[in-house]
Amino acid sequence: MWRDASLVAGRDLRIEARSRVALQQVAPFALLVLILFAFALDPEGPLLERATPGLYWVTVLFSAVLAVARSAAVDEADGVRDALRLSGLDPAGMFVGKALAVAAELAVLEVLLGAGVVVLYGADPAAVGLLAATCVAATVAVASTGTLYGALVSGLRVRETLLPLLLLPVLAPVLIGGTRAFEAALDGSPADGWSWCGLLAAFAVLYSAAGALAYGTLLEGS
Amino acid sequence: MTAITPAGTSRGTSPSGAPGPGPVTRPTVPAHTGSRGTRVVGWAAVAGLALLLLYGLVVSPADVEMGDAVRLMYVHVPSATYLYVGCFITTVASALWLWKRTPGWDALAEAGAEVALVFSFVVLLTGSLWGRPTWGTYWVWDARLTSTAVLTALLAGYLALRRLDLDPDARSTRAAVLGLLLVPNVVVVNRSVSWWRSLHQDATLARIDPTIEGDMLVALMVGFLAIGLVFTWLMMHRFRVAWLEQQADRVDLDAALAARRAEASPAAGAAGADDRDGGEVPA
Numbered sequence: 001m002w003r004d005a006s007l008v009a010g011r012d013l014r015i016e017a018r019s020r021v022a023l024q025q026v027a028p029f030a031l032l033v034l035i036l037f038a039f040a041l042d043p044e045g046p047l048l049e050r051a052t053p054g055l056y057w058v059t060v061l062f063s064a065v066l067a068v069a070r071s072a073a074v075d076e077a078d079g080v081r082d083a084l085r086l087s088g089l090d091p092a093g094m095f096v097g098k099a100l101a102v103a104a105e106l107a108v109l110e111v112l113l114g115a116g117v118v119v120l121y122g123a124d125p126a127a128v129g130l131l132a133a134t135c136v137a138a139t140v141a142v143a144s145t146g147t148l149y150g151a152l153v154s155g156l157r158v159r160e161t162l163l164p165l166l167l168l169p170v171l172a173p174v175l176i177g178g179t180r181a182f183e184a185a186l187d188g189s190p191a192d193g194w195s196w197c198g199l200l201a202a203f204a205v206l207y208s209a210a211g212a213l214a215y216g217t218l219l220e221g222s
Numbered sequence: 223m224t225a226i227t228p229a230g231t232s233r234g235t236s237p238s239g240a241p242g243p244g245p246v247t248r249p250t251v252p253a254h255t256g257s258r259g260t261r262v263v264g265w266a267a268v269a270g271l272a273l274l275l276l277y278g279l280v281v282s283p284a285d286v287e288m289g290d291a292v293r294l295m296y297v298h299v300p301s302a303t304y305l306y307v308g309c310f311i312t313t314v315a316s317a318l319w320l321w322k323r324t325p326g327w328d329a330l331a332e333a334g335a336e337v338a339l340v341f342s343f344v345v346l347l348t349g350s351l352w353g354r355p356t357w358g359t360y361w362v363w364d365a366r367l368t369s370t371a372v373l374t375a376l377l378a379g380y381l382a383l384r385r386l387d388l389d390p391d392a393r394s395t396r397a398a399v400l401g402l403l404l405v406p407n408v409v410v411v412n413r414s415v416s417w418w419r420s421l422h423q424d425a426t427l428a429r430i431d432p433t434i435e436g437d438m439l440v441a442l443m444v445g446f447l448a449i450g451l452v453f454t455w456l457m458m459h460r461f462r463v464a465w466l467e468q469q470a471d472r473v474d475l476d477a478a479l480a481a482r483r484a485e486a487s488p489a490a491g492a493a494g495a496d497d498r499d500g501g502e503v504p505a
Contacts, residue, residue, distance in 0.1 A: 152383065169375040170376070170407050220395075
């Protein structure tokens with residue numbers, strides 16, 4: 001399974017390295033959203049600073065929708081789905097591979113966005129351990145859930161509009177947990193944030209398992 | 223889908239057309255989803271609602287603290303309960319469909335989600351109307367209110383996936399995976415939202431007075447009974463509509479197959495099939 005996962009993840013990341021859609025379109029979009037938030041909320045006042053954790057995670061979720069849609073779209077052209085189905089690769093491995101590729105893209109994006117909020121919003125990254133752990137747990141959670149729901153809508157004409165409707169309500173706990181953990185870390189009271197980090201980790205484990213189990217069924221039934 | 227039904231009926235019951243291996247022996251598709259069972263449940267639901275009006279508006283007293291707004295609770299609490307029952311039915315039926323692959327489970331999953339969506343609107347509406355006099359506002363970021371709103375979005379997403387123009391088997395498979403995740407999603411969202419709110423409010427707003435008794439308790443029980451009958455009645459009809467839709471899909475496919483067969487053997491098809499097929503099958 002892990003060999004298959006690394007094959008699929010390597011393929012997705014190679015496609016990304018050559019097409020640079022995530023780097024040249026999704027990442028600038030995410031930074032643009034940060035700037036738009038500054039327009040919407042008064043950047044001089046205390047509002048932006050207080051809202052920074054929430055804005056950060058909302059931006060991550062919106063960008064994740066784009067990254068997931070891109071990851072699912074890669075499999076649609078030229079009968080790739082049929083080829084994957086016939087390849088004999090383990091479906092769970094395929095799921096893990098695709099999720100890992102999305103997670104890698106999201107991790108780069110989160111570092112970029114982190115630098116963005118430090119520079120643009122003046123956030124003070126105090127408890128680095130909690131911030132990093134939260135990012136890892138949330139990234140795995142978003143990537144596994146997104147890959148599962150991406151497979152649910154793949155091949156549909158309305159997938160761009162249906163994916164956010166299906167995915168974002170499910171990811172509401174990730175937004176809540178990530179925001180609370182970041183608030184605790186930026187307030188300088190990281191002890192309050194670790195339980196939220198635990199919630200994110202449990203969410204990540206749950207949806208990774210669900211995706212690994214369901215991916216084969218979804219691949220066969222389409 | 224009611225437009226399909228007359229065509230399906232004529233195709234199924236008229237023995238005059240299409241000799242040979244044609245679409246003659248379709249199972250008869252009924253013209254409506256009513257039956258003796260649904261009529262009994264339907265009239266029982268009407269009687270139950272009348273009883274609920276009597277108990278909710280006349281017999282039971284106004285609450286000491288909430289006043290007349292408490293009467294909304296006799297609709298609100300049962301509706302919320304059956305909302306979760308509908309979600310549960312969808313998840314169990316989805317699991318059984320993935321296991322057994324019998325079409326009935328698929329229809330049941332669809333019926334459960336759609337009826338649950340109706341009840342979620344009832345819950346949100348009655349909750350807001352109740353909140354206005356009690357809390358002074360239509361909406362507060364109460365844990366239950368917020369998670370019900372997210373649940374409505376989850377159900378809407380599930381039903382949107384069901385409405386897509388896709389191969390029926392593929393659609394059922396995807397919907398079943400999504401339906402299987404429905405109850406886990408609801409649990410995770412409810413837990414995290416209530417945890418989120420409990421950190422910001424000292425006491426969550428109690429919805430139900432735990433020491434409810436007397437006529438108010440009877441009214442609430444009547445509410446459970448009446449709304450339960452409405453739920454059952456809606457589920458029966460919705461299940462049959464979903465089942466008819468599946469039949470209609472199959473009838474169309476069989477008719478198209480028969481038309482192609484008739485083209486291949488003109489001697490068999492010339493007599494009756496040609497004039498019938500013209501209007502029904504896009505050739």
